[in-house]
Amino acid sequence: MTASINDVARAAGVSASTVSRALRGRPGVSDEVRDQIAAVAAQLGYTASRSASSLASGRTYTIGVLVPYVGRWFFGTVLDSAEKVFSAAGYDVLLYNLGSPETRKRFFTKLPVRKRVDAVLTLLIPDEEESAALRSLGVPLATTVGGIRPGFTVVGIDDRAGTESAVRHLVNLGHRRIGMISGASGPLHWTTPIERRNAYLDVLADAGIEHDPALEADGDYTVEGGERAMTELLAASRPPTAVFAQSDEMAMGALRALRRHRLKAPDDVSVVGFDDHELADVVGLTTVAQPVAEQGAEAARLLLRQLDEPDAEPPGHVQMPIRLVLRETTAPPRPRGPQ
Amino acid sequence: MTASINDVARAAGVSASTVSRALRGRPGVSDEVRDQIAAVAAQLGYTASRSASSLASGRTYTIGVLVPYVGRWFFGTVLDSAEKVFSAAGYDVLLYNLGSPETRKRFFTKLPVRKRVDAVLTLLIPDEEESAALRSLGVPLATTVGGIRPGFTVVGIDDRAGTESAVRHLVNLGHRRIGMISGASGPLHWTTPIERRNAYLDVLADAGIEHDPALEADGDYTVEGGERAMTELLAASRPPTAVFAQSDEMAMGALRALRRHRLKAPDDVSVVGFDDHELADVVGLTTVAQPVAEQGAEAARLLLRQLDEPDAEPPGHVQMPIRLVLRETTAPPRPRGPQ
DNA sequence: CTGTTAGCGCCTTCAC
DNA sequence: GTGAAGGCGCTAACAG
Numbered sequence: 001m002t003a004s005i006n007d008v009a010r011a012a013g014v015s016a017s018t019v020s021r022a023l024r025g026r027p028g029v030s031d032e033v034r035d036q037i038a039a040v041a042a043q044l045g046y047t048a049s050r051s052a053s054s055l056a057s058g059r060t061y062t063i064g065v066l067v068p069y070v071g072r073w074f075f076g077t078v079l080d081s082a083e084k085v086f087s088a089a090g091y092d093v094l095l096y097n098l099g100s101p102e103t104r105k106r107f108f109t110k111l112p113v114r115k116r117v118d119a120v121l122t123l124l125i126p127d128e129e130e131s132a133a134l135r136s137l138g139v140p141l142a143t144t145v146g147g148i149r150p151g152f153t154v155v156g157i158d159d160r161a162g163t164e165s166a167v168r169h170l171v172n173l174g175h176r177r178i179g180m181i182s183g184a185s186g187p188l189h190w191t192t193p194i195e196r197r198n199a200y201l202d203v204l205a206d207a208g209i210e211h212d213p214a215l216e217a218d219g220d221y222t223v224e225g226g227e228r229a230m231t232e233l234l235a236a237s238r239p240p241t242a243v244f245a246q247s248d249e250m251a252m253g254a255l256r257a258l259r260r261h262r263l264k265a266p267d268d269v270s271v272v273g274f275d276d277h278e279l280a281d282v283v284g285l286t287t288v289a290q291p292v293a294e295q296g297a298e299a300a301r302l303l304l305r306q307l308d309e310p311d312a313e314p315p316g317h318v319q320m321p322i323r324l325v326l327r328e329t330t331a332p333p334r335p336r337g338p339q
Numbered sequence: 340m341t342a343s344i345n346d347v348a349r350a351a352g353v354s355a356s357t358v359s360r361a362l363r364g365r366p367g368v369s370d371e372v373r374d375q376i377a378a379v380a381a382q383l384g385y386t387a388s389r390s391a392s393s394l395a396s397g398r399t400y401t402i403g404v405l406v407p408y409v410g411r412w413f414f415g416t417v418l419d420s421a422e423k424v425f426s427a428a429g430y431d432v433l434l435y436n437l438g439s440p441e442t443r444k445r446f447f448t449k450l451p452v453r454k455r456v457d458a459v460l461t462l463l464i465p466d467e468e469e470s471a472a473l474r475s476l477g478v479p480l481a482t483t484v485g486g487i488r489p490g491f492t493v494v495g496i497d498d499r500a501g502t503e504s505a506v507r508h509l510v511n512l513g514h515r516r517i518g519m520i521s522g523a524s525g526p527l528h529w530t531t532p533i534e535r536r537n538a539y540l541d542v543l544a545d546a547g548i549e550h551d552p553a554l555e556a557d558g559d560y561t562v563e564g565g566e567r568a569m570t571e572l573l574a575a576s577r578p579p580t581a582v583f584a585q586s587d588e589m590a591m592g593a594l595r596a597l598r599r600h601r602l603k604a605p606d607d608v609s610v611v612g613f614d615d616h617e618l619a620d621v622v623g624l625t626t627v628a629q630p631v632a633e634q635g636a637e638a639a640r641l642l643l644r645q646l647d648e649p650d651a652e653p654p655g656h657v658q659m660p661i662r663l664v665l666r667e668t669t670a671p672p673r674p675r676g677p678q
Numbered sequence: 679c680t681g682t683t684a685g686c687g688c689c690t691t692c693a694c
Numbered sequence: 695g696t697g698a699a700g701g702c703g704c705t706a707a708c709a710g
Contacts, residue, residue: 002453002454004686004687004688005687005688005689006687006688014696014697015696015697015698016687016688016689016697017688017689017690017696017697017698018695018696018697020688020689020690021689021695021696024689027695028695028696029695029696030695030696033695033696045450045475047449047450047451047453047454048687048688049394049453049454049455049686049687049688050390050451050454050455051389051390051391051393051394051399051454051455051686051687051688052390052394052686052687052688052689052702053687053688053689054390054688054702055388055390055391055394055686055687055688055689055701055702055703055704056687056688056689056690056701056702057688057689057690057702058689058702060390062433065434069419070409070415070418070419070422071412071415071416071418071419071420071617071632072415073410073412073415076409076410076411076412076415077410079409079410079434080408080409080410080436081410083409083434083436084436084438084442087435087436087442088442092433092435092451092455093433093434093435093436094401094431094432094433094434095404095418095422095432095433095434096426096431096432097419097422097423097426097432099423103423103426103427110386111386112386112389112431114341114386114388115341115386115388115389115390115703116388116389116390116431223617223618223620223621252618252621253621255621256620256621259623278410278562279562279591279618281562281595282562282591282592282594282595282622283618283621283622284598293410343702343703343704344703344704344705345703345704353680353681354680354681354682355681355703355704355705356680356681356682356704356705356706357679357680357681359704359705359706360680360705363705366679367679367680368679368680369679369680372679372680387703387704388702388703388704390702390703390704391686391702391703391704391705392703392704392705393686393704394686394687394688394702394703394704394705395685395686395703395704395705395706396686396704396705396706397686397705454687
């Protein structure tokens with residue numbers, strides 16, 4: 001099999017403890033012995049067994065990352081950037097794709113990360129019980145989604161401000177019938193759709209526009225859902241002239257629905273998204289840009305810092321900037337013909 | 340700290356080995372004792388330490404997955420589906436995001452997965468040396484990319500047939516100046532761009548069309564690269580009337596370039612992609628569809644089967660079906676005005 | 679069917 | 695600066 005620490009020790013003519021110390025850069029080894037051991041180890045292709053060392057030390061050098069759906073652009077991007085930060089620091093990433101309720105439930109009851117990770121980054125929003133389960137792990141916790149939660153470092157954006165800028169943009173263009181495609185069907189503890197909805201309602205009220213419940217539809221944060229939602233809105237007795245979608249993927253679904261109805265944005269309906277998806281530019285989608293990759297990287301960095309300085313008080317909340325990106329799916333409403 | 344196997348053994352009035360056997364469903368434990376142990380374990384919130392059990396058994400119940408870029412749709416989707424198969428079978432996934440050359444090199448020299456995983460699924464194409472390093476792990480290996488390689492189970496598609504259907508479609512529409520956006524700048528051992536290029540050349544030759552090197556550009560398999568490549572092609576003295584992009588993301592970049600030049604597909608230039616990206620439908624992109632998620636799931640299943648039946652001969656190659664999906668970015672070339 | 683005995687490979691005192 | 699023990703928590707072979 002592969003070389004063990006004893007093989008290296010024997011070949012280098014020292015004890016296993018010295019090899020251990022030398023390879024991990026701990027003090028108490030003379031430089032020449034250290035170099036010699038490094039050479040021997042390299043030559044034998046020795047790498048310490050993570051199982052054995054974590055069993056002995058209690059440290060795993062592994063971070064658990066919880067994701068609802070890896071294939072979705074937002075999560076893939078956050079995961080990508082977070083992984084880079086972790087691996088650069090010598091940590092491995094254990095990935096848990098917890099999209100389905102069953103998988104999720106099993107994860108939180110069995111908690112397979114117990115004794116297996118030094119920290120957890122969750123991209124899904126745990127409810128009270130799940131949060132407690134994670135806290136019971138006794139390791140640093142971080143997230144890039146949802147509101148402030150005790151025991152978690154959350155790196156997020158100002159959902160309210162982002163939504164306001166999007167909806168105000170539509171109001172300023174002269175729209176009065178402004179629909180919203182939201183992702184309300186998610187778990188209740190996911191505050192994002194709620195915050196965005198409140199901001200939407202506030203802007204409408206502020207502009208003196210009466211809210212019409214028929215102008216809201218659930219898009220489930222997916223392209224297909226967005227398409228369904230838009231179709232629903234178009235079927236209303238008085239359809240919207242503009243739509244704010246709570247995510248770019250839903251906005252793209254909305255655009256697809258428009259195409260299917262032989263309608264165009266912005267000529268027939270204006271559409272604004274949220275995220276600044278990698279492909280938003282391709283379809284010319286006006287959207288609220290948020291620094292997705294940076295959020296993942298920042299959350300990862302904050303987690304590593306907590307690992308380095310266990311005594312320092314971790315930041316409870318970090319807010320990243322957002323900005324409205326104007327493209328081609330928004331325009332003033334078309335003057336209405338005689339009704 | 341958390342409960343250990345001995346705590347459970349003591350509380351249940353049995354030995355640790357019995358607990359171990361009972362909880363893992365091994366034979367040799369009476370039903371009543373098994374139930375009792377399960378109850379005690381649940382009550383104590385006991386989960387076996389993976390480090391300890393893998394150290395003792397040599398089995399890790401962990402799969403290493405190597406990805407060039409998690410944020411890219413193709414890889415995210417494969418990873419997503421593979422992870423689901425693995426986790427359903429009780430395996431954890433260790434993710435390695437090996438996009439940059441340095442990360443990649445470090446991974447293959449240190450091989451941190453040694454003694455840490457039971458199998459490896461790689462979504463990046465290892466060169467000869469890297470393949471050897473992976474084989475030295477002594478675990479089952481699989482991939483969803485690249486050509487047949489000894490020691491690997493590869494789940495792929497018929498790149499040649501896919502490309503042919505795309506380029507033939509353009510020929511049949513009447514195009515004669517057909518450009519290609521490829522991803523040739525990748526590592527040399529990546530055969531995909533080469534295979535697709537050969538198929539492209541063959542179809543042209545077959546149709547009696549002379550190949551013009553000025554009609555090929557490198558798009559690096561990214562949206563930005565596709566945009567650059569298209570811009571390049573448009574600057575040619577005699578630009579193409581149709582373009583085959585080796586991936587949907589490059590095709591979308593090409594569409595973006597067209598928009599920037601105030602040109603439209605298919606009116607000015609026809610565009611075909613490859614993949615059937617989740618959003619290809621949104622932009623109406625004609626493309627060669629491949630079952631991306633299914634490839635990940637199938638590769639994962641084949642890996643698990645090898646773990647279950649170590650003696651069975653693993654399949655060297657599995658081919659999944661492709662099909663051309665006609666949408667709105669392709670049409671006959673516009674009749675040329677007097678020149 | 680169940681308990682006892684040895685390790686798995688490494689890290690961590692504690693001596694020297 | 696270095697080596698010798700002991701143990702991390704679990705599983706595997708062997709008894710009974």
